[in-house]
Amino acid sequence: MMPPALLDHVSIAVTEARPAWPLLRRALGGSWAISGTAPGFRFSTLRYANGMCLELLEPHRTDENPFVARFLSRGGPGLHHLTFKVPDLAAAVEAATAAGYPCFGVRTVDPSWHEAFIHPKVAGGTLVQLAQAGPAPLPPPPADLPPAGGATAALRVVTCPATEEARTAGLLRLLGGQVSGAGEFTFRGPGVRIRIGPARLEFTGVDAVTRVAYAGGAGIPFRDPHLGVDLVLA
Structure with a gap:
């Protein structure tokens, strides 16, 4: 089991x-x-x-x-x-x-x-x-790490690609994923949903200025060239 x-x-x-x-x-x-x-x-x-x-x-x-x-x-x-x-x-x-x-x-x-x-x-x-x-010492952050912004967003949805959707879905269920929609699974802990599809990260709790600056508005997918995945800010 x-x-x-x-x-x-x-x-x-x-x-x-x-x-x-x-x-x-x-x-x-x-x-x-x-x-x-x-x-x-x-x-x-x-x-x-x-x-x-x-x-x-x-x-x-x-x-x-x-x-x-x-x-x-x-x-x-x-x-x-x-x-x-x-x-x-x-x-x-x-x-x-x-x-x-x-x-x-x-x-x-x-x-x-x-x-x-x-x-x-x-x-x-x-x-x-x-x-x-197991327990491990935590190294300090790098000296050139930029300061965090105001409110911290939540990473709520991760969409991962699948070449065989049935096998991916079977593995996600085996790992405890609860079906919450078509091709969507919710996991214990941070309450993140995993969807099957083109790679994408969806954040919530993002301020309006950031949403407009990066994506042009709430819920509009954009591609970050450094990450190589689509992001959605809401």
Whole structure:
């Protein structure tokens, strides 16, 4: 049986994280959550008003692992993966495999972060990460991080692409998603809805000045070139 899964963050692969900070930090008010490096990538994570996090992955030490650089070379910046935290990674991997979603890249060396992945070809189009997190020190934010804006927006809807919608829907149900509409699932925790379709992030609680400056108004999709996904501000 799949242990309770909590939708933790959506990860976007970018060429460089800093150019996206004015939008994600100053305009949308994301608070600094965590950052770090590993072979092949550097990550920085912002948390929004409802607790949902947005992670930016950028290439780093690519001679050790080129997976982010390879992703960017194929299609540029864009949605890279969804991460669900589980209390027992071994049980989650066993349950996913039994349900027809075998995992790869299982790593349990770091006591603060055990992880496994479900390949996009298995998940139906989008890479999914399962993670069991333990206590870990939090590094300070970078000195050049711009100040947050006024009110912090909430990241309410994540739309992820699917090549096989039925398989993606089956995996989202397995991970605890409750059907809330056609191709839409609501998850426990930050109350984020995941929809199946072209990659998009939808924020609420955005002030009128920001909505007009970036999108021309409320609810109008726009493409941020640094993120490579559509955004909707409301």
